[in-house]
Amino acid sequence: MRIIMLGAPGAGKGTQAKKIAEKYNIPHISTGDIFRANIKNETELGKKAKSYMDQGMLVPDELTISLVMDRFQEPDARNGYVLDGFPRTIPQAESLDAALKESGSQIDHAINVDVPDEAIVKRMSGRRACVNCGATYHLQYAAPKKDGVCDHCGEGLILRDDDKPETVEKRLGVYHDQTQPLIDYYAQKGVLKEVDGTRDLEEVFGQIKKILGE
Ligand code: AP5
Ligand code: MG
Ligand code: ZN
Secondary structure, three states: OEEEEEOOOOOOHHHHHHHHHHHHOOOEEEHHHHHHHHHHOOOHHHHHHHHHHHOOOOOOHHHHHHHHHHHHOOHHHOOOEEEEOOOOOHHHHHHHHHHHHHOOOOOOEEEEEEOOHHHHHHHHHOEEEOOOOOOEEEOOOEOOOOOOEOOOOOOEOEOOHHHOHHHHHHHHHHHHHHHOHHHHHHHHOOOEEEEEOOOOHHHHHHHHHHHHOO
């Protein structure tokens, strides 16, 4: 099964992608998580990505596309994946299409997690993230068992540099300009599915399970 998660920053793409990956036994591929791991490890890619990310801008397509194409070569991605945060521009979607065509496969579902902008800014200030394993928490809606510590791997949790309110506003603007057009792109392919991302975590996952089949 090949799934794309669409939605604004903070809509809950990562939260739901993790649940999908676990239940359907496919890898969760998040470009944001890969960039953050590279920043943490101070790689060349990380240095390049950080300057864009901290400003709420997109990392250039060429860097992002080659990163994802490399990830697709790993054996666990052969039979499917849930893509979270990619594609994010029309050129990225076209590159993905070209790669799929070459391997004779296709996207089964592009799931749009719909949340209005007002709700997003509120959510982001309460988010805490684990840079080690990519798990995401929320101080109010999805608190870790122990304050400031990841339930899965025991690493310390951080507030992301790009979750400051002014950067969130910028990311929302970039989303509306560059990423929202993908909703039509996948609607035209007949694979677009919508879920109401304002509902609680488990309810949103319930809607997704109906789409994917229990
Ligand atoms: P990325 O890491 O992908 O960030 P994003 O798309 O802005 O999305 P987020 O991770 O902020 O939100 P999410 O939808 O995953 O929400 P989450 O589940 O955490 O990208 C970061 C940056 O990297 C980009 O700005 C860009 O610079 C660069 N980048 C990445 N990919 C790129 C690409 N393809 N091309 C170019 N540049 C790229 O949930 C948010 C919070 O809400 C959490 O605290 C969560 O616990 C809580 N929550 C989730 N669901 C619910 C719910 N139903 N009810 C209440 N709370 C909820
Ligand atoms: Mg995310
Ligand atoms: Zn962790």
